[in-house]
Structures are given as C-alpha cells and as structure tokens.
Amino acid sequence: MKIAVFQANPVIGDLEGNKEKIIRGYKKATEEGADLVIFPELFLPGYPPLDLVEKEEFRNAVSQCAHEIANKTGDVGLIFGSITEDYQEVVGTGVYNSALLCYDGKIQFVQSKSLIPNYDVFDEVRYFEPAKKIQVHHFKDEILGISVCEDIWNDADYWKKRRYEIDPVQRQVDLGASLLINISASPYAYGKRKQKYEMLNVLTRNDRIPLVYVCCVGAQTDLIFDGASMCFDDNGRLCMMGKTYEEDYFIYDTAVNYNEVTNIESSFEKEALDALVMGLRDYGRKTGFQKALVGLSGGIDSALVTYIAVQAFGNENVHVVLMPSQYSSRGSIDDSLKLIENLGISHNIISIQPVYDKILEMLDVVFEGKPRDVTEENIQARIRGIYLMAVANKFGYMLCTTGNKSELAVGYSTLYGDMCGALEVIGDVYKTQVYKLAKYINRNAEIIPVEIITKAPSAELRPDQKDQDTLPPYEILDRILQLYLEEQKEINEINEEINDYETVYKVLRMVDLNEFKRKQAPPVLRISTKAFGYGRRYPIVQGWRK
CATH class of the missing domain: 3.40.50.620 (HUPs)
Structure with missing residues (x-):
C-alpha cells in the first residue's frame, strides 16, 4: 500500500484554512498514486483546541467541515484527526478526539482515542470521553488498526510501568490488524524523539506488523511539535522519517525495502x-x-x-x-x-x-x-x-x-x-x-x-x-533545579547528590516563593519535560516548605 504522510502545521480554530490544507494534500497525493492519505491528530480543529471544544457553534462548524472534506474523496482513503460527538449516554462530555477515515465521498469509519491523557501539558479529560469501542477496518488489501496519539504510548513490552490498564493498539493487533496507523500531536521535549523511536521499534518488532506514525509540526503558543513522522516495517526497522521542525510530505510504500534510518535525534544544541x-x-x-x-x-x-x-x-x-x-x-x-x-x-x-x-x-x-x-x-x-x-x-x-x-x-x-x-x-x-x-x-x-x-x-x-553574589554557581543551581523540576525530587533526595542542605533548601524556597x-509571566516555549507554565501547576499560596 502506498501511504501519503502529511506532516502539516495547523492553526487552532482556522477551520477553513486547515480544511483546505487537507483537501489540497489529498488531491496532490491522489495524483501521485497514493492509496491512503494521512494527516495528524485533531488537525481539522487544530491541537490543542482547549475550551473551543466547549462551544457548540465551534463543534458544529468542525463537523460540517469534516463532511465537506469527506465529500471530496474518491477511492483513495483519507485519515485525519477531528472532533466527533455522541450524546447517547447521559454522563460525560459526549465529545471525542477521533480519527476519521473517509473514501467514496463519506466518512466511512471513526476510531476515537481510548487513552485520554491528564498529566503535564495534557488536560484532555476536561474535554473528551474515551472510545466506546476499539475496532479495525478493512480497506483495500489491508486491515487497518487506526489509533490516536496516546493510545500507542502504553505498550506492555516497552514500559516497565504503564499509565493505563488497557492497550488499544494490542487490541487491534489481536483483532487481526495488518497495518497500524497512529495520528499524533505529541509535544516535543529533548530526548522524547529517541524514546518514541525505541518504543515504536519494540512494538513493531515484537508484533511483526508495520506502522505509520504521523505527527503534526509547528508551535501552538508554548507547545512545540517537531514533526519527525516515522514509518516502520514489520521487523521494527525505521524506513522513513519526516523532516524536523518543518512541514513535510512523503509517500511510504509498504512493498518497498528501504534502507534503515538511523539518525533519530541531533545534539541538544541543534x-x-x-x-x-x-x-x-x-x-x-x-x-x-x-x-x-x-x-x-x-x-x-x-x-x-x-x-x-x-x-x-x-x-x-x-x-x-x-x-x-x-x-x-x-x-x-x-x-x-x-x-x-x-x-x-x-x-x-x-x-x-x-x-x-x-x-x-x-x-x-x-x-x-x-x-x-x-x-x-x-x-x-x-x-x-x-x-x-x-x-x-x-x-x-x-x-x-x-x-x-x-x-x-x-x-x-x-x-x-x-x-x-x-x-x-x-x-x-x-x-x-x-x-x-x-x-x-x-x-x-x-x-x-x-x-x-x-x-x-x-x-x-x-x-x-x-549573579553569584546571591546565587550558588550556575552549575550547582541548575542541577538542583533539574532534580526539583524535571525529576520531581524533594530536598532530602536532592541533598544526597548536592551535599549542601542549606543551599538546596534556599534554592527550593526561592522557587516556591x-x-x-x-x-504573571508570558508563555514559555517548551523544550524540556517540565517547563514553567501550563505543564507545571504549583500553588502560589501553600505551606509545604515554611
């Protein structure tokens, strides 16, 4: 199967602009012989849409645009991320973060996200319900296992400790999926791309199944999305990878034997x-x-x-x-x-x-x-x-x-x-x-x-x-801060390494105060696993460290 990967940069709330990107991309890929075209998670509304999701007028406009996109499709498949709604249940938001598969002028299949993250910069529990069903879909000669972002981050073979009880992707493998597709909007932090590669390598190698992982690119206020979409064969080899920090488009042919991609992540500085x-x-x-x-x-x-x-x-x-x-x-x-x-x-x-x-x-x-x-x-x-x-x-x-x-x-x-x-x-x-x-x-x-x-x-x-009149040397200060902020360690644990309790206490007290x-600060561009801002919610008024 020839799969067109569109690693594109949406604008949150610009439904017409995002819709036209999808339609133009679909047309281009169709003309170039693709069987299936894929755009990232929530690409139509933009990610993260935050409280726009709570506006009925916005959700209705998203739904209308999704059907207009589907109407433009022929026998070539199109997958993109969007919002869907289902109010049959009386409990919950009734709104879903979904992957839509369109062809022959209609939305033919919907797979919603099963694992709804609620940590660090993620607050999707506020807006979305987990999928009611995990399914696969027969398309052309493949059985597609389509998942959304977090659903692929719970593989039991890779993680020693998992966040969630269920593994949606493993469920799709058990249902007979012959090709895995994950659409994603995964915020960047240094080191995460290498971790992502290692995780997907284990998944595809152990389950002996190819995977196309499509990630968005661009920045949305403080969040940075690095692109680097990845295509793996059924031996766990990385066959193709998208460009980093820019939009990209390429076609991955599952029938072709590609040279393995080995350059995953550059130096911290670059x-x-x-x-x-x-x-x-x-x-x-x-x-x-x-x-x-x-x-x-x-x-x-x-x-x-x-x-x-x-x-x-x-x-x-x-x-x-x-x-x-x-x-x-x-x-x-x-x-x-x-x-x-x-x-x-x-x-x-x-x-x-x-x-x-x-x-x-x-x-x-x-x-x-x-x-x-x-x-x-x-x-x-x-x-x-x-x-x-x-x-x-x-x-x-x-x-x-x-x-x-x-x-x-x-x-x-x-x-x-x-x-x-x-x-x-x-x-x-x-x-x-x-x-x-x-x-x-x-x-x-x-x-x-x-x-x-x-x-x-x-x-x-x-x-x-x-600066050093009142601060410890920056090498010591920064190490204390890394242990406290990124590694979530407390004063006694930090002091085991620093061996200067008074300095450690002083620094942590300054951070808290x-x-x-x-x-009241402007948004902070996030490149680490724990940046100041939305991903770190610490009380102003508190008495933990008096």
Whole structure:
C-alpha cells in the first residue's frame, strides 16, 4: 500500500484554512498514486483546541467541515484527526478526539482515542470521553488498526510501568490488524524523539506488523511539535522519517525495502535552537506579528534571544533597544554594538538615567529614612519595560522577553520590567544551557561576541553586581533545579547528590516563593519535560516548605 504522510502545521480554530490544507494534500497525493492519505491528530480543529471544544457553534462548524472534506474523496482513503460527538449516554462530555477515515465521498469509519491523557501539558479529560469501542477496518488489501496519539504510548513490552490498564493498539493487533496507523500531536521535549523511536521499534518488532506514525509540526503558543513522522516495517526497522521542525510530505510504500534510518535525534544544541526558532516564528506568524523587538543588555541571555529572533524573522525585521544606566559598563554597550553589527540589525540607545533620577527624586518623601535595596533595582527594570512596551506598541513589534529558566525559577526577574513581553523565548533553557547554545552558534564564526560569553553574569542594577553574589554557581543551581523540576525530587533526595542542605533548601524556597511571578509571566516555549507554565501547576499560596 502506498501511504501519503502529511506532516502539516495547523492553526487552532482556522477551520477553513486547515480544511483546505487537507483537501489540497489529498488531491496532490491522489495524483501521485497514493492509496491512503494521512494527516495528524485533531488537525481539522487544530491541537490543542482547549475550551473551543466547549462551544457548540465551534463543534458544529468542525463537523460540517469534516463532511465537506469527506465529500471530496474518491477511492483513495483519507485519515485525519477531528472532533466527533455522541450524546447517547447521559454522563460525560459526549465529545471525542477521533480519527476519521473517509473514501467514496463519506466518512466511512471513526476510531476515537481510548487513552485520554491528564498529566503535564495534557488536560484532555476536561474535554473528551474515551472510545466506546476499539475496532479495525478493512480497506483495500489491508486491515487497518487506526489509533490516536496516546493510545500507542502504553505498550506492555516497552514500559516497565504503564499509565493505563488497557492497550488499544494490542487490541487491534489481536483483532487481526495488518497495518497500524497512529495520528499524533505529541509535544516535543529533548530526548522524547529517541524514546518514541525505541518504543515504536519494540512494538513493531515484537508484533511483526508495520506502522505509520504521523505527527503534526509547528508551535501552538508554548507547545512545540517537531514533526519527525516515522514509518516502520514489520521487523521494527525505521524506513522513513519526516523532516524536523518543518512541514513535510512523503509517500511510504509498504512493498518497498528501504534502507534503515538511523539518525533519530541531533545534539541538544541543534535541536533546542531549531525548536526555539520555529516556536518564535510560529507564534509571530499565527498571532500576526512580523517583526521582533528585544531589550539588549550586553548579557548572554538577550544576545541569545536576539540571535533566535533574527533566525525566526530575518535581520531586517529585528530591532533592539539598549537602555544603559549609570551602572551599565562600557563593555556591555560595546559588546551589544558588536553583536548588532554581526547580525545586521537596527537599534536605538535610550538612557534610563534621567527617568530613574526623576523617579527617585519624586519618591524621596515617601522613602525618607529607608536605605536603598532591591526596590531601586526593580525601578530600573520597570523603566526599561516601559520603554520597550512603548516602542513595541508604536511600531507593531512583538516584544521578546529574555529571562532564562534559572532566573524564572528563583525569581531573578522583575514583574512589569524585564518580564514584559509576548513570549518567554528561552524560559525553558537553563543558564548553563544558554552558554552551550551560544558556543554552538559560534562554532564556525564569532556571531555572539566572545566577551559576552566570558563575562561574569550581572544584572548591572548596582555597583559591581554579580549573579553569584546571591546565587550558588550556575552549575550547582541548575542541577538542583533539574532534580526539583524535571525529576520531581524533594530536598532530602536532592541533598544526597548536592551535599549542601542549606543551599538546596534556599534554592527550593526561592522557587516556591516566586510562583506568583511565573503566574504573571508570558508563555514559555517548551523544550524540556517540565517547563514553567501550563505543564507545571504549583500553588502560589501553600505551606509545604515554611
């Protein structure tokens, strides 16, 4: 069977646009001799549609578009993800996350998702019911076992501990499926693609059955979908894999003996940069922004974000603003100007000092008798936020924030200051990883000035300020944060490795206390297994660690 894989990028809620992508893709594949055409999970409404699912008008429009798509089909099959409804039962939502198989002008078969995820960034239990039946469908010379995303992530041969009692795909194998098809919208995190390959390799090798896994690509606010659709033969060999971080289309012929694909996942540096560039580009494109603005401080974080913005929008569409104060070193300004020249971008230099001095003068009466502290430091950051928002508003720029994951974790960012913006571009990148990315960018030529990479990190909000004045070295800080955030370990477990209880306690306490800031932060592009945002729901008011 010749199977056309469309690894495409939907826009959530753009039913007409997504519908036309499906119809155009079907026509193209049909003309090129395909027997079956496949699009990803929930491609018609876009994934994740969230509370749009609760709108009856939206569901009705999705249903109408699905039938209009089916009406365009002939004897070539078409599978795509959509919403279906069944209100025969009085309990539950009555709404399903489904794979629709269309041919001969109709929706001929529907297989809904059986395993409804409710962890990390997933909240599908809020919207969808599990499938009532797990079935297979005879089509041409194959018996199709069609499943949706999570249904394939519960294979007993691969997982030592499974989330769910049932295995929908194994049920389809037992029913005689000769070809497995999984449509997916699986958010990316570094290392997940390799895990996915290993899992699907075990499944297809043990069950001696070929599999076509079709994943969407693109970014939806904070979630990044890397594509990399995979086709396995009945020996568990990966025969074809889609491109990463871009739309792709190819035809997989189950009768052809392909060379095995062995290059599954690249280095962290390449994967992270590709993911962040696509994430920023898609956020801008899907929200209507064509130009980006960055506050350039002379530090490594803003330098990295500026580089990513140039890759996403082009250097002609990126503008930076330098906002020095009396505490800004000459080196920070010179280093920024060197980066600006290397990237070929436009800039302004606007001092915050006159405004800062005036604010302090006006607050003298209120602050009388109080020593200077972090309050005055935050005022500087907030002035910069006002400047950046003004420029963004006036010229239609998308303002990118520059805080990294380490800073977001411990609260080294200022509400209504450097947290102003539309998107936290590197908010899921630890400080130590920021340095790795900068060095990777410079692997062939110096783009980020070496002075920016080698200087000691500083917010430059008071004389001779350094991050390590109040934080442990970033290598230690980031390891504590990884153990706490990604690995869900607590203080005693973490201290077994770090062997510094006071430091571990201090870091964890800082993370907990600054949850209120993160609740007000822009969305964070997710490239790890536990990013700040929708996938980590921690109470602001709590007494766990007093």
